[in-house]
Amino acid sequence: MKICVLVKEVPDAAAPRKIDPGTMRLDRSGATTLNEFDKHAIEAAMQLKAGGELGVDEVVVLTMGPNAKVLQTAVSYGLDRSVHLADDALAGSDVAATGLALAKVLEAESPDLVLLGQQSDDGECYAMGAVVAEHLKMPSLTQVVKMDVEGGKLRCERQAEYGYDTVAVSLPAVISVGDAINEPRYPGLKDIMGAKKKPVDTKSTADAGIDAGQVGEAGSKTKVIALNPPPQKEAGEIITDEDTAATVEKIVSWLEERKLI
Amino acid sequence: MAGILVYALHDDEGNFNKNSLGAVSEAARLAGELGTEAAAVVIGDVADDKVAALGAHGATKVFRAKNVADGLAQPAVDVMAKVITDGGYDYALFGGGLLGLEIGAGLAARLAGGVTVEVTKVKVDGGSLVAERPILQDSEIADVTFDGGLGVIVGRLNAFEAKESGGSAAIEDIEVELSDFSSKSELVTRGEQRGEAVDIEAADVLIGGGRGLGEAEGFRACEDLAATFPNGAVAATRAVVDSGWYPYAAQIGQTGKTVAPKLYLAVGISGAIQHKVGMASSENIVAINKDENAPIFEFADLGVIGDLNKIVPALTEALKARG
Numbered sequence: 392m393k394i395c396v397l398v399k400e401v402p403d404a405a406a407p408r409k410i411d412p413g414t415m416r417l418d419r420s421g422a423t424t425l426n427e428f429d430k431h432a433i434e435a436a437m438q439l440k441a442g443g444e445l446g447v448d449e450v451v452v453l454t455m456g457p458n459a460k461v462l463q464t465a466v467s468y469g470l471d472r473s474v475h476l477a478d479d480a481l482a483g484s485d486v487a488a489t490g491l492a493l494a495k496v497l498e499a500e501s502p503d504l505v506l507l508g509q510q511s512d513d514g515e516c517y518a519m520g521a522v523v524a525e526h527l528k529m530p531s532l533t534q535v536v537k538m539d540v541e542g543g544k545l546r547c548e549r550q551a552e553y554g555y556d557t558v559a560v561s562l563p564a565v566i567s568v569g570d571a572i573n574e575p576r577y578p579g580l581k582d583i584m585g586a587k588k589k590p591v592d593t594k595s596t597a598d599a600g601i602d603a604g605q606v607g608e609a610g611s612k613t614k615v616i617a618l619n620p621p622p623q624k625e626a627g628e629i630i631t632d633e634d635t636a637a638t639v640e641k642i643v644s645w646l647e648e649r650k651l652i
Numbered sequence: 653m654a655g656i657l658v659y660a661l662h663d664d665e666g667n668f669n670k671n672s673l674g675a676v677s678e679a680a681r682l683a684g685e686l687g688t689e690a691a692a693v694v695i696g697d698v699a700d701d702k703v704a705a706l707g708a709h710g711a712t713k714v715f716r717a718k719n720v721a722d723g724l725a726q727p728a729v730d731v732m733a734k735v736i737t738d739g740g741y742d743y744a745l746f747g748g749g750l751l752g753l754e755i756g757a758g759l760a761a762r763l764a765g766g767v768t769v770e771v772t773k774v775k776v777d778g779g780s781l782v783a784e785r786p787i788l789q790d791s792e793i794a795d796v797t798f799d800g801g802l803g804v805i806v807g808r809l810n811a812f813e814a815k816e817s818g819g820s821a822a823i824e825d826i827e828v829e830l831s832d833f834s835s836k837s838e839l840v841t842r843g844e845q846r847g848e849a850v851d852i853e854a855a856d857v858l859i860g861g862g863r864g865l866g867e868a869e870g871f872r873a874c875e876d877l878a879a880t881f882p883n884g885a886v887a888a889t890r891a892v893v894d895s896g897w898y899p900y901a902a903q904i905g906q907t908g909k910t911v912a913p914k915l916y917l918a919v920g921i922s923g924a925i926q927h928k929v930g931m932a933s934s935e936n937i938v939a940i941n942k943d944e945n946a947p948i949f950e951f952a953d954l955g956v957i958g959d960l961n962k963i964v965p966a967l968t969e970a971l972k973a974r975g
Contacts, residue, residue: 408788415794487760487767513788515925516769518757521725525761530726530836533754534907536894546840550890550907551750552671552809553663554843554900558724561836571894605764612766612803617795621786627937629949632958639966642938643974645954649936651857651915652881652971 394436394450395502396470397493397523398429400461401513408513415615416483417513425464428508430575431568433468435538436506438573444540445562451500455481455493459591467578467586474500478596483608486514490522491610495601496594497527504545505565509534520567530560533567655688657741658711659732659755662694662722663843666702671747673709674812678774679745680710680819685776691715691741692821693732696722700823707821709814714821717828723842725754726834733762734828736802743781744802745774748809750907756806765802770925772811781805789947790925809929810910847899855885857915860904860931861897862889864920864941864960868897873964874919880971887911889927905930920960923948940964 402408403422411418433452440447452465455476462473476496484492497505505527510517517533524531537548545560549569560566578586596603604610628645632638646652656679660672679690691713692706698716706714717731732744732755744759746752753769760767772793773784783796783805797803852858861874871886878884888898890905904911906926916934921927923939923946931937932951939952940960949955956963 408791410788410792410794417788485766486757487765490757490761515787516757516767517753518767518769521754521757522761522767524726524833525729525758528831528833530833531754531758532837534750549750550894550900551843552748552907553669554845556723556842557840557844559838559840564836569894571891612760612764612799612801613768614797614799615794616782616797619793619795621790621793624951627949627951627953627955629952629955629957631944632956632963635958635962635966638956638958638963639970642954642956642963642967643970645938646915651936652974 392445392447392503393500394439394447394504394506395497395500396429396432396436396450396452396465397505397507397519398433398452398454398461398465399426399511400424400454400456400458401426401511404512410618412618414483415618423458423460425461426508426511428510428512428570429465431570431572432506432508433465433470434573434575435568437469437576439504439540442540445503451502453493453496453500455489459593462591463586466589467583468576469578469582472590473592475591475593476599477593480596480603480607483611484606485611485613486516486518487522488606488611490519491526492596492599492601492606493519494523494526495599497523499599503563505529507567509567509569520565524565527565529563529565531565532558532560534569535566536569536571538566538568538572654740654742656683656690656743656745657732657736657739658690658692658745659728659752660692660694660706661747661749661751662696662698662702666698668705669747670814671749671807671809671812673705673814675745675747675807676706676709676711677815677817678807678812680817682774682776682781686779689713691739693717693735695720695728695731703823704820707819708816710817710819711821712819714823716823716825718825720828720830721839723839724837725751725758726837727830728755729758729762730830730834731826731828732759735826736763742803744804746806747812748807752806756804760802760804763802765804766798767804767806768796769806770808771805772808774805809906845900847901850885850899850901852885852887852902852904853909853911855883856913857881857884858887858911858913858917859884860887860889860916860918860921861892862919862921863891864922865892865897870920871898873968877917877964877968877971880968889921918948918952919964921948922946923951
């Protein structure tokens with residue numbers, strides 16, 4: 392059995408984020424890192440492999456984007472190999488176009504399970520799992536916070552806005568996981584050292600059989616036509632606690648002024 | 653007829669949720685400006701008198717798929733894709749929530765359309781819809797249009813206000829054959845409420861506790877502080893509810909409750925968008941957090957940068973001393 396994990400390179404949380412006004416795309420020139428949510432998908436894959444119930448032989452990691460660095464980070468958690476989809480034609484793909492491209496590569500891998508993080512730290516669309524599943528014609532569930540193997544199926548729990556749902560999903564399937572599902576491990580030194588030696592298969596759109604007209608800016612049906620600042624809210628008062636008694640006094644008088652106490 | 657199609661989520665009794673009714677009202681408003689009509693899709697055997705709520709909120713037509721079970725996204729994609737293909741709808745609108753995100757994304761993929769999520773406002777420009785989508789932690793708002801094909805708009809929770817217009821909708825029962833893969837998931841339990849019941853919606857003052865409390869025990873300090881107010885209660889973020897530190901019924905945010913108390917005092921809460929959507933309408937927001945870069949300081953009326961373990965007990969004592 393094979394698990395594919397989808398990962399994304401995102402701007403480092405400490406780096407300032409801005410949109411390039413020329414392209415209306417996120418400026419990705421600064422420091423980058425592995426999307427935090429993806430670490431939970433990697434951990435879930437590793438736990439399924441170690442658990443043995445599904446008989447997982449291989450965990451493959453896949454990313455789309457110009458850089459392969461994030462794949463090396465991903466395999467350092469112990470994954471087996473990686474696939475890198477990189478092509479200038481993919482630049483500017485929206486979530487639907489990106490999902491289509493990733494699905495094409497996944498089709499060739501023919502996984503029994505696709506895992507991904509519930510959202511990217513930069514795009515925050517929560518949508519990739521459902522898009523990929525649709526193209527692969529697989530059952531899917533997103534934002535899963537508990538996942539157990541039961542009778543060859545995955546018994547998944549997730550929290551919707553009206554309470555908890557429990558869903559039994561047949562394989563092959565596409566599952567996006569939330570950050571509450573597990574505590575990601577830290578990569579071991581041996582795996583970090585070994586990561587460089589693990590095979591990376593780099594593919595262009597042509598290699599993956601992707602119609603270049605359906606991806607990238609041209610293939611994306613959503614267009615960002617303008618960027619505007621959000622409505623300005625009056626800035627709040629910020630105080631730094633240096634002397635707790637004085638800080639508390641300030642809070643109390645602030646509450647008093649507003650007749651909250 | 654080109655128009656706007658809305659997915660209307662309901663509970664097991666057939667009551668539509670507030671966000672779905674909001675989406676219907678919003679679709680009716682936009683359809684009015686576009687010179688078209690708003691229709692809704694109901695999945696499951698919901699009685700006519702319950703379905704009438706959709707007409708009252710502005711839908712002129714309701715498609716009801718009685719033979720399909722509600723609660724999972726992929727069967728809903730099958731139903732909506734059929735209605736859109738048969739009826740030539742230009743847009744699909746969702747009031748937000750987990751199912752809305754899943755159905756919307758699946759629908760865009762199925763019909764080769766585009767999808768925009770977390771939309772806070774929709775406007776009409778030149779005969780087309782423009783979706784306003786806050787990005788980069790709400791620091792910018794992107795105006796998004798759809799370039800051919802179906803435009804799928806998934807609202808942020810509470811973005812669209814439910815308004816009764818007093819209209820009525822024609823109900824059409826439809827038969828939909830589900831895709832093979834749509835039937836491969838089974839909803840074992842739905843909407844299960846976990847943990848003890850607590851009522852946070854009626855409180856005037858809410859003390860919200862987040863991961864910064866460090867451990868479940870940290871909530872005791874929040875409870876002590878809440879007890880100093882005549883009508884105070886304790887609320888929680890998703891992260892701490894997921895960790896089992898506090899009951900789900902107290903959860904604020906995207907997958908929890910939406911509150912607007914007189915005072916929301918956030919303790920050890922970073923203020924991620926998912927939490928913000930549930931409490932941003934509070935009249936006064938005070939935040940205590942040791943991380944000066946926490947997003948909550950951008951929308952707090954009073955931000956206190958410091959150690960909550962020192963400040964919260966001292967504040968509790970000071971308020972108690974006032975009597």
